[in-house]
Amino acid sequence: MLNRRTFLKTGAAMVPVSAAFGAIHPASAHAAELAAGAIVSGPSPKLIALPSRLAPVDPSSEPWQRRIRRVGQSNMTEHDPAVMNIEEWADFWHSAQADIVFISVTGILAFYPSKVKFHRHGKYLHGRDFFGECLAAAKKRGMRAVARMSPDLNWPDALAAHPEWAMRNRDGSVQHNTQDSRLFKTCMFSSYMDDYVPAIMREINSLYDVDCFYTNGWPPGGSLPDCHCAICSKLPPSGTPAYWRVFNDRVFELWRKYDAIAKEKSPDSFFFPNLGGNVRCGPNLQRLGSIAEWFQADNQGRNFASPSIWECSLQGRVCTAIMDGKFATNVTGAYSTGTVTWRNSSKSPDETRIWLSESLAGGTVPYLHFVGSEDGFCEDRRWQKIGSDYFRWTAKYDHHLAGRRTVANIGVVMGQSTQLLYPGPATARGRGYMSETTQGIYDALLRGRFFFDYVHEERLEPERLAKYRALILPNVAMLSDHQCQQIRDYARSGGSVMASFETSLYDENLQPRADFALGDLFGIRKAGDVVGTNGNAYYARIEHPNAASPSPVLEGFTNTNWLPGAQNRIPLNPVPNPVLTVVPGFVSYPPELAYPPISHTDEPAVVLRETGSSRLAYFPGDIERTYWLTGHGDLLQLLHNTIRWLTNDESIVHVDGPGFMEMLCWETAPGYAVHMLNYTNPDAQHGWLKSIDPVGAQAVTMKLPPNVRAKSVELLQAGQSIHFTQQEQLLRFTVPRVEAYEVAAITVT
Ligand SMILES: [Zn+2]
Helix, strand or coil: CCCHHHHHHHHHHHCCCCHHHCEECCHHHHHHHHHCCCCCCCCCCEEEECCCCCCCCCHHHCCHHHHCCCEEEEECCCCHHHHCCHHHHHHHHHHCCCCEEEEECCCCCECCCCCCCCCCECCCCCCCCHHHHHHHHHHHCCCEEEEEECCCEECHHHHHHCHHHECECCCCCECECCCCCCCEEECCCCHHHHHHHHHHHHHHHHHCCCCEEEECCCCCCCCCCCCCCCCHHHCCCCCCHHHHHHHHHHHHHHHHHHHHHHHHHCCCCCEEEEECCHHHCCCCHHHHHHHCCEEEECCCCCCCCCCCCCHHHHHHHHHHHHHCCCEEEEEEECEECCCCCEEEEECCHHHHHHHHHHHHHCCCEEEEEEECHHHHHHHCCHHHHHHHHHHHHHHCCHHHHCEEEEECCEEEECCHHHHHHCCCCCCCCCCHHHHHHHHHHHHHHHHCCCCEEEECCCCCCHHHHCCCCEEEECCCCECCHHHHHHHHHHHHCCCEEEEECCCCCECCCCCECCCCCCHHHHCCCECCCCECCECECCEEEECCCCCCCCCHHHCCCCCCCEEECCCCECCECCCCCCCEEEECCECCCCHHHCCCCCCCCCCEEEEEEEECCEEEEEECECHHHHHHHHCCHHHHHHHHHHHHHHCCCEECEEEECCCCEEEEEEEECCEEEEEEEECCCCCCCCCCCCCCCCECCEEEEEECCCCCCEEEEEECCCCEEECEEEECCEEEEEECCECCEEEEEEEEC
C-alpha cells in the first residue's frame, strides 16, 4: 500500500495533469532551492498558479461604507440617558479608531423626543435629545453613525389600538416577548412595518444627519416566523418553500421601501437589516446579495448549541459568496454570549480576540459590541482594552487586511434552501440535521488544509465556477432542474464534483424526485428509500484490498477489509467495478447477534467516475454528518482522499506544518494575505478559549501569477518581516510560530 508521500511522488506520473488548470509539479524548483539553502520543508505540492491580479481601484471612488474598517456599538439601554457619560463613550470609540458607531433610535423605546404615536419615550429620557447628543459627539470626532432601530416589539397601548400589529399563535392569542411579557411581537406582514417604522425613519431624517439606517430584530436571522394573524393565516404554512417565497417577497419589499426612505435624505444613505444565520439564513441570500450594501452578520459568539469555534469565519465565507466585494461585518459580542448569558459582563479575552480575528480572516469587518453604556463603562470595563487594542492593531494594517477576493480552488455549495426547508431524511428528522452536515464538511476541509469558498445554489453560473477545480455538494437535497444542469455543464467543462446522500433527490419546491436528478452525471440509480441504523451502522467493504494499484480514495487503509459507512444511506443499483460495497448494518446488541448476516453485496458504498479532467464522486451515505457525529478518522481520511483525488492533488496555497488551523488567503491591494487561525486548543469545540496553545513552523508555498514578484513578507501579529524565496513563480516562506492568529502579508511588485 502506498503511503501519502510515495503516492505524491508516483501520483504525478500515474495521473495526467490538467493543462486547463495550469498545474505544475515544482519538484525541480524545490530541489534547486534546497541546494541553495532556502527554507523549505515537507513534500513538494502540486500548485495551481494564482490568477492574474485584479486591476487597482481608487478607494475614494468607492461608496463610503466600503472604506469602513472598524465598527463600534455600545448598545444603549433605557437607563443610559440617566447615567451615560456621552463624552467618555465617544472618546472611547474614537480612541479605538472606530470608523462608525451604532446609536439607538429604536422603536421599542425612543432615545429622542419622538412625536410618532406609540413610540414610547424611555422613562429616564425626560424630554432630552439623547440620540442627538450622541450623534453630535460622534460626528465631532469624525465618526459616522448608524441610526439603530428595533421594529420587532411594542407595548400594550399600541396593541390595544392596533390588535392587527401583533403576531398571533394558532389559537389567536398574542405572541409576547418571552423575557418581558409586557412586550408583544410585531408581525412583519402587518401595517406596523408599512406605517410605524417609516414614520420613525422620516422623523429621524427631518431632525438629524445620520449616515444610514439599521433594523435590529428583523428579519429573523436563521429561521422563519410562525404567525397566525389574519394576514398570515391566509399565507402558505410557515417552513414550506411556498411560504419562503412569500416571506422573501415581503422582506425585500420592505427593504426597498426603507432604503428609499433613507435616500430621501441623501443619495449616499441606505438601509440594512440584521442578518446572519450562516448557511441557514432566513432571507434568500442570492436576492439579499443583489440588494444589500451592508451585510450585518449578527453572529456574536458561541453557545452550547453551536459550539464550533469557526462559526464566525464560516459566516464570513457566506457573506463573501453573495456580496461580490460589497461591505460585510460580523458582530463580536464582547459580553458573555452563551447558553447562560451575562449580557453586561466581559467574556474571556482570547475568545473575544479569536472572533475578531475570524471576522478579518473570513472577509468581514470587525465589529465590537457591548450592552449598556452604563454597565460597559462603570460596572465591567475589561472588554474596552481588549477591543481597543485589537482595533488599533488592525488600523496599522488596513491595506493588508482588506481582502479583494479569495484565493481558493474548491467551491462548497451551501444549499441554503436545503438548510432552511429540508427536514432531514425520514430516518433522522430534525432541525439540527443539516447543521451537523455543515459542521462535518467544514471540519474535514479545515483538517485537510483545503482553500475553499462557499457557493450559493442560485449562483452556479459558469463564470462564477470557473475558479474552482472541484465543487462539493454535502447533501444538497434541494436542487432545481436548472441548477442540476449548471452542475452538469461545470463537469462537462472539466470541473470535478463530489456529492453525498440525498443530493438532487428533491426539487426547489421540496418535491421528492423518483431518482437523482444528477444520476446521469454520477452514474447512479436509486434502488430504494433511505436506510437508517439499528445498532451497527453499515460497513463499506473494500472490494480489492490487495490490489497492486488501489484506488487513490483508499490510500492509507491497510490491514482491514472494510471501513465504517455512515448512519443513513440511499441504496443504489450496482455499478461496474465498485471500489467499496455496502455490508448492511445489523444489531450491535446483544453481541451474540452482532455479525453481518449478509457480508457481501454489490450495492456501491461510493461511486467514482472520470471523464477527461473531470472527476466525480458520489457517497450514498451521509458521510460528512456521520463524521461530525463520531469524529471517526476513517471517514475523515476517506473524505480527504476523495477531495485530493477530485482536485488532482493540486493546491492553490500549500501550508505544511503542525496543528489544527483554519486558513484563508486573500488577494489584497498590496499583494496577498494568508490568514492562519490556530484552533489547536482543548476549547475549540466547547466553551470559550481560556488560553492559547501556540503551534510551530508553517511552510507556505504559492505559485504567483507570471511577472508578479514578491517584495516582502510581513507577519502582522508578530510584527516582523520574514525571509522568503521566489524561484520563477514559486514563492516560499516559513511562518516560525502561530499564537492564536497570524497574517502573512505579501507585498508584490
Ligand atoms: Zn402575521
